[in-house]
Amino acid sequence: MISSGSDTVSLLPATAASGLPLHPTTRIILILIGRQGHRCPERRAARAAHEEVRKMHVGFIGLGNMGAGMARNLVAEGFELTVRDVRPEPMRALAEAGAKTADTAADAAANADVVCVAVFSEPQIRDTVLGADGEPGVLAGARPGTVVVLHSTVSPHLVREIAAAAAEHDVRVIDAAMSGGGDTAATAGTLTFLVGGGDDDVARARPVLAAMSRTVHHVGPLGTGVTSKIISNFLLDGNITLVREALRIAARAAIPESRILEIVADSKVGSSWVSTSWAAIRGHEESSWNGKDGVVAMYKKDLSLALDLARTDGADTPVLEFIVDEVAPHVGEHGLTR
Template sequence: MYGGSNVNQGLSNGVTAVSRRSRAKQHGRSVKELAVSCRKVLQPCQHHAGSMASKTQVGFIGLGNMGNPMAKNLIKHGYPVLATDVFPESCKELQELGAQILDTPADVADKADRIITMLPSSPNVVEVYTGPNGILKMPCFTKSSFFFILILSGGVGAATSGKLTFMVGGPEEEFNAAKELLSCMGANVVYCGQVGTGQAAKICNNMLLAIGMIGTAETMNLGIRLGLDPKLLAKILNMSSGRCWSSDTYNPVPGVMEGVPSGNNYQGGFGTTLMAKDLGLAQNTATNTKTPVPLGSLAHQIYRMMCARGYANKDFSSVFQYLREDEGQ
């Protein structure tokens, strides 16, 4: 989700924002990736029949691999959803579930009480908010509006099951009300502090995730070359001190686990190009804060090389396939 006191703040991937909206004054505010905008101060919503959930119009912009299941979960919780996407075919499923499909972000902003945007990149965010048909073209954001930058973690599976983790940065006094809405899409909603702290947490998490995935891929590859059965090796790792999320939940070796990208030719999941981008952000912030991150830097180099070698659109766990290919196997 996107958020911030101005349009240039926090425009990074995987961000969510909650904003208060009013038609009383015509002053603009802006946000980024996943955003919720409101005409009045957020009040806690009860998710039962006849509650605020059934009255609050929620706009959703960006119905890709993550946005689509997230919007579906809002509908399941009784929220009327107003949706739009640059690719109209992405809206069909939601329309069948009862969502109202609109043509532009400005149309969504005109009718919605809260807006959620789930977009792939910062340029997309800027366009959705400040473009000719952007959210900020509508005279509905006031100086009293507020935004949360909400970083999400968990991937498509968690988005579908409503078990995402949201790391929230924004005004603490409005957090509990925003949490009501976010809880429809996630199992964990964590307040990190003011605007920007959510992104900081996500950058740190994804740097560790990349390092762990590369380490797991290298370990599994070495074990296979030493004659170990990959399923047996994974079982041993997961009973030992080497256990990690990449070994027990998202194993990168085809055939070891079901329901993960490695079992589907690395399709779906979290793209290599997105991991490379997040590692680039981590590298930049490490440089700016004079923080040594040697393993993070190496991970960034590896994922950049993978993008150049045709892995950009594959899940980031395809680093195992990349290592095997690199050694001629």
């Protein structure tokens, strides 16, 4: 046996414990392995990281479809968490899980090292961070040096606008767009974060992000996280548009939808994640928490963000322009996958 603090490790296999003799060389090797394990730098680093997490105070604002699961994972990982939502029900649920609750965004940000903002729209981000209608925002309560993490898929221009306002309070901002599986991944703690911001700011928020995700990609400077998400969403929505129309052609040719999708998957040339996941995409549309209209609205929002970004940066995107101007207006008539 070797003791190190509160840990006691047996270095003897069952045969030795039962009284059978060990070869002297084997005994030495086992002792050396045990001592090396107790000096393992990875183990010390893991313990130090755990202690650091226990000291971090996190504010979380927005307990919706994604935010509720993300916040629960922070509680489960040992962070001191204060949550805020305009609805009392999700706050009660998080309080039962071990979080504190706040009456305003400013209260949620008070004493926080990191504040996560997971609201839906650009106006909601402005109101949450800057304050509105007499309710103080995050910046009214955040201490100098706090890192505010914007999780919503919004324009990089807005991210920089919020960061400029935060800088006047000596508060830092990073964007950490969410990807990797929607609310299921948020609940499971297996999200992928696409992060934009300064190295030091991202490093300070990384333990929080890691507790809610499988992968954290630091893409580059402020705004590049949401830019990456907008590009990814454009590829997804554009592919949905193509598969949707391809299935219409197949229907006119009397080829069943399931059959043409099987053929495309087997031939692989025109296959994609969208075509192989079409049934799941349709199921998501039909069962989504915000209904078919909400799914279509997200499709149009994502494409509009992509077009605004392209125009702002001077990128030539005639296909994107055609989808936004000529295709998207008619999607709502039949739904996203019809």
